[in-house]
Amino acid sequence: MKDTKKIKYNLIVGIVGQVVMLILGIVVPKLVLTNYGSEINGLLSSVTNIYAYIALVEAGISAASCQALYKAFADKDRGQINRVLSATNKYYHKTGFIYLALVIAFATLYGVIVKSGIPYHIIFLVVIFNGIGNVINYFFHGKYLILLKADGKNYVRTGVDVFTTSLKQISKIVLISLGYDVVFVQFAAMLVSLAQMIYIVCYINKKYSWIDLKAEPDYKSISQSKNVIVHQINYLVVSNTDTVLLTAFSTLKVVSVYSMYALLFNMVDKVLHVVRDALEFKIANYFHSNKERFLKFFRAYEVYYIAFSFAMYSIVDMFVLPFLSLYTADVTDINYVIAYLPLFFALVKLFNAARYPYDAMVYIAGHFKETQNYAIAESVINIVISLVLVSRFGIAGVLAGTIIASFIHANCLVLYVYKKKIVDSNVLSSYKSLFINFALFVSIDILGGFIKLSPASYFEIVLLCIPYAIVIVLLYLVINSLFEPASFRLVCDTVRSAVKKRMVRGKNEES
Numbered sequence: 001m002k003d004t005k006k007i008k009y010n011l012i013v014g015i016v017g018q019v020v021m022l023i024l025g026i027v028v029p030k031l032v033l034t035n036y037g038s039e040i041n042g043l044l045s046s047v048t049n050i051y052a053y054i055a056l057v058e059a060g061i062s063a064a065s066c067q068a069l070y071k072a073f074a075d076k077d078r079g080q081i082n083r084v085l086s087a088t089n090k091y092y093h094k095t096g097f098i099y100l101a102l103v104i105a106f107a108t109l110y111g112v113i114v115k116s117g118i119p120y121h122i123i124f125l126v127v128i129f130n131g132i133g134n135v136i137n138y139f140f141h142g143k144y145l146i147l148l149k150a151d152g153k154n155y156v157r158t159g160v161d162v163f164t165t166s167l168k169q170i171s172k173i174v175l176i177s178l179g180y181d182v183v184f185v186q187f188a189a190m191l192v193s194l195a196q197m198i199y200i201v202c203y204i205n206k207k208y209s210w211i212d213l214k215a216e217p218d219y220k221s222i223s224q225s226k227n228v229i230v231h232q233i234n235y236l237v238v239s240n241t242d243t244v245l246l247t248a249f250s251t252l253k254v255v256s257v258y259s260m261y262a263l264l265f266n267m268v269d270k271v272l273h274v275v276r277d278a279l280e281f282k283i284a285n286y287f288h289s290n291k292e293r294f295l296k297f298f299r300a301y302e303v304y305y306i307a308f309s310f311a312m313y314s315i316v317d318m319f320v321l322p323f324l325s326l327y328t329a330d331v332t333d334i335n336y337v338i339a340y341l342p343l344f345f346a347l348v349k350l351f352n353a354a355r356y357p358y359d360a361m362v363y364i365a366g367h368f369k370e371t372q373n374y375a376i377a378e379s380v381i382n383i384v385i386s387l388v389l390v391s392r393f394g395i396a397g398v399l400a401g402t403i404i405a406s407f408i409h410a411n412c413l414v415l416y417v418y419k420k421k422i423v424d425s426n427v428l429s430s431y432k433s434l435f436i437n438f439a440l441f442v443s444i445d446i447l448g449g450f451i452k453l454s455p456a457s458y459f460e461i462v463l464l465c466i467p468y469a470i471v472i473v474l475l476y477l478v479i480n481s482l483f484e485p486a487s488f489r490l491v492c493d494t495v496r497s498a499v500k501k502r503m504v505r506g507k508n509e510e511s
Contacts, residue, residue, distance in 0.1 A: 012155075021162060021165055021270070024166060025267065029263060032176065033331050034330060035176050038331065039251075039253060042251070042252030043114075045256065046243055047126060047130050050243075050244065065143070065222050066150050067363060067366050070284035070364060071284075073150055082210075083216055083217060083221070084221050086216065086217040087222050089143050091222070107124050107128045126182060133189075133193035137194070141204075171189060230375050234375035238402060238405065242386065242395075242398040250390070258395050261341050265348075268316055268349070272353065283360065295424065295425060299429070299486070302357040303480055303487045304477070307437060307477055309354075310476060311475075311476040315469050318444070320342045322464075344396060347403045348399060350441065351403065351407050351410050352406055355406070355410035355414070358413040361417050362416070362422070367416075370420070371412075371416060374409055374413065381408060382402055383401070385400060385404055385405070387401075389401060414427060418430070433480065433484070444472060
């Protein structure tokens with residue numbers, strides 16, 4: 001399959017899938033809040049975040065293996081692909097039992113540590129059922145998900161994710177509505193999640209029949225996995241330490257408040273992940289095969305990815321409070337509408353989005369060891385500041401720690417990528433783009449403060465959001481295009497070329 005088709009399928013399947021999961025993802029927490037209360041909702045959110053840390057068992061090998069496979073696919077070397085996968089498979093088998101032991105330990109200890117009125121046996125079973133499905137999938141198809149990403153076929157993985165997640169969420173909606181307890185709901189969701197493993201294994205056996213996991217393993221190709229783990233730990237600190245600290249120093253109800261804001265902003269993250277995963281394999285291909293083409297493609301990607309990210313977060317920043325006012329109107333055990341929180345969450349996400357193109361280049365170039373000190377520094381800064389501020393300022397305190405640490409790390413990455421000539425151009429062009437987009441975000445946030453949105457229904461929110469979203473997205477794209485005419489021309493030429501090829505192909509098929 002041609003790369004352009006892979007990109008198209010990745011984007012279409014990914015975006016449609018995220019819309020479906022967005023709708024279902026909003027419905028389920030609402031049912032949990034109204035049927036079980038904020039404490040159970042906080043428990044589920046906290047458990048999900050802590051499992052992200054347990055996933056560190058896999059993290060290093062996943063990124064290192066994918067980076068090695070990018071080059072192997074660019075070289076069209078099936079032998080090397082098999083050697084990398086063989087080494088990866090052996091690593092998964094060795095660490096699978098460690099993963100299982102961590103799940104059991106977490107389930108046993110969590111109910112003792114957490115401040116909660118929820119019975120111990122319920123916490124234990126919820127934690128177990130959340131984790132066992134992950135363990136089984138880890139053993140059987142973790143390596144295949146890496147293969148699909150490296151080959152630009154994330155649409156396969158996304159399609160299966162959408163199907164299984166939809167079934168899981170629908171089962172939760174039905175069972176909660178019928179009055180089943182949270183333990184049975186989590187057990188049913190675990191059974192549904194196993195469908196993903198079955199399909200992926202069957203797909204690989206059919207489409208990649210040449211894969212040989214018994215090939216001589218190339219351990220050297222994944223030797224940077226230990227360095228990658230440092231970066232993955234840092235990512236998890238940035239993404240999940242807020243919830244962990246709030247669980248330890250506050251209450252599950254406060255965790256529930258945090259989780260509702262995180263839910264809405266993370267939905268934008270998932271859309272952006274679709275864009276990144278759709279294009280990253282192509283950037284990696286150019287990096288390893290055509291440096292001139294890579295530089296042009298990367299600059300256009302950098303400009304429009306950052307512009308689109310900032311636009312999406314501007315929209316959420318404007319509409320999160322009106323939405324939560326409706327969403328939690330009948331929840332009385334804690335206040336969810338806090339005026340300053342959208343801006344705090346938005347700043348965290350903006351700094352992460354601003355650094356992503358440069359993070360991706362470190363990843364593709366394999367500079368894990370050289371940049372691990374930046375990751376360590378970010379984690380330390382984040383934890384220290386958050387620990388100092390969490391007791392007094394709660395959610396705002398942990399977010400402040402994340403914002404400061406993310407800002408420092410983003411700058412370090414930008415400077416490193418240009419200093420080491422991974423991207424051989426002028427660093428000022430990147431800072432110009434970042435300045436433009438931050439200025440736009442601040443301007444929109446200030447103007448939004450003068451606009452009072454008080455929709456009486458979800459339908460009214462949608463009607464209001466559509467014109468605002470169109471204007472905001474166009475504003476970001478137009479202004480960035482004016483400042484980056486070369487990137488604009490490249491995008492136009494690429495689209496024009498794709499349209500011409502499609503028209504020619506259509507005429508040939510007609511004749």
